[in-house]
Amino acid sequence: MPIPTEPVGSLPRPVKLQKAIEDYDAGKIKFEQLQAEQDDACRDSIKRREATGAPIISDGEQRASSFATYPLTDTLAGTGLADNLAADGQYFAVFADGHHRQLPRLTAGPFKYKTYAADYLEKSIKYASMPMKQAVIAPSMLALLYPLDDDVPDYPREKFLEDLCNECEKDIRKAFKAGAKRVSIDFTEGRLACRNDPDNPWTGRGMLEQFVELNNRVIDRFSPQERRNIGIHTCPGGDMDSTHSADVPYAKLLPSMFKMNAGYFLMQLASEKDKESVYKLVGEHSREDANGVAQVCFIGVINPQDPKVETPEQVCDDLMLASKYIPKERLGATDDCGFSPFSVDMKPKHGSPDVARDVAFKKITSRVKGAKMASDKLGLS
Numbered sequence: 001m002p003i004p005t006e007p008v009g010s011l012p013r014p015v016k017l018q019k020a021i022e023d024y025d026a027g028k029i030k031f032e033q034l035q036a037e038q039d040d041a042c043r044d045s046i047k048r049r050e051a052t053g054a055p056i057i058s059d060g061e062q063r064a065s066s067f068a069t070y071p072l073t074d075t076l077a078g079t080g081l082a083d084n085l086a087a088d089g090q091y092f093a094v095f096a097d098g099h100h101r102q103l104p105r106l107t108a109g110p111f112k113y114k115t116y117a118a119d120y121l122e123k124s125i126k127y128a129s130m131p132m133k134q135a136v137i138a139p140s141m142l143a144l145l146y147p148l149d150d151d152v153p154d155y156p157r158e159k160f161l162e163d164l165c166n167e168c169e170k171d172i173r174k175a176f177k178a179g180a181k182r183v184s185i186d187f188t189e190g191r192l193a194c195r196n197d198p199d200n201p202w203t204g205r206g207m208l209e210q211f212v213e214l215n216n217r218v219i220d221r222f223s224p225q226e227r228r229n230i231g232i233h234t235c236p237g238g239d240m241d242s243t244h245s246a247d248v249p250y251a252k253l254l255p256s257m258f259k260m261n262a263g264y265f266l267m268q269l270a271s272e273k274d275k276e277s278v279y280k281l282v283g284e285h286s287r288e289d290a291n292g293v294a295q296v297c298f299i300g301v302i303n304p305q306d307p308k309v310e311t312p313e314q315v316c317d318d319l320m321l322a323s324k325y326i327p328k329e330r331l332g333a334t335d336d337c338g339f340s341p342f343s344v345d346m347k348p349k350h351g352s353p354d355v356a357r358d359v360a361f362k363k364i365t366s367r368v369k370g371a372k373m374a375s376d377k378l379g380l381s
């Protein structure tokens with residue numbers, strides 16, 4: 001079997017769609033008009049992803065407000081915010097360029113998703129002729145909706161976590177039922193949890209272990225056969241061509257991260273300074289047997305923050321080097337992150353979201369070609 005290759009999920013929303021989101025937030029257009037723009041963007045994303053030759057694709061998350069808030073709100077500005085939430089929650093990240101992104105705050109129970117990832121997938125899958133994947137948000141990210149120290153009246157934290165785990169499980173099961181071949185769980189808060197940023201109090205609480213346990217509460221509800229197709233994505237964040245935790249050494253994250261009983265991991269690596277040392281750590285800590293499933297390690301070979309397009313040869317070289325440390329039957333290739341995890345993102349280093357889309361498809365083409373080259377060299381084709 002050739003080296004598997006899979007995207008994380010998102011693509012920049014076209015300028016036209018971002019304008020429609022702005023108009024919708026301003027009350028200038030109706031939801032149906034916004035949805036028509038989202039449909040167009042999904043159709044275009046699928047068509048162009050399929051043209052790259054990729055074996056599995058996504059719709060670019062063109063309908064999602066963001067990778068983390070899609071269950072909670074229709075737009076990032078908070079239009080259509082779900083019940084029992086207020087806009088002023090914790091920062092989930094302060095980025096290196098100084099901007100931040102904020103989560104809503106839970107004000108009352110019970111906690112319920114307003115939108116499941118499958119609600120979007122069901123609409124997109126009819127445009128696709130290739131297998132599709134779906135990304136979902138981790139319970140550990142949405143756990144941050146509950147105030148860090150205070151209690152929500154008549155809704156104890158443990159009751160919330162129980163409801164949260166049920167909703168996350170449902171999100172994954174519905175995605176498979178809607179036709180997703182693979183479901184990956186976005187876990188960007190894992191690396192950030194090791195950062196201890198004084199401007200973002202939760203990051204200084206040593207929460208990584210409890211994040212891992214919470215996610216396993218959901219992952220362990222699936223059979224080994226199902227978990228082969230359930231992945232975890234880790235990255236140092238990606239928004240407006242900036243990151244939030246690239247300075248955290250992987251050695252702090254990986255030993256805990258691989259305790260999650262997922263069947264595969266999509267890991268940022270193209271933009272790491274010392275890739276080889278991380279490949280080594282991945283080889284050491286990933287598990288041949290995670291409660292009945294072998295952990296397949298997809299290394300990032302494409303940097304979505306950088307407009308410079310990687311060549312297939314570079315992708316191949318990265319995979320060849322990684323294969324010295326990671327067993328070749330457990331090696332895969334991915335992008336470091338989604339190309340635009342948040343719906344409103346001007347992609348400043350690229351000049352515009354439309355340019356960034358063109359660049360993204362070239363990069364994906366290189367990933368696919370490079371993975372094929374490395375498969376041939378390793379005798380895996």
Ligand SMILES: [Zn+2]
Nearest residue numbers: 188235337338
């Ligand atoms: Zn990411």
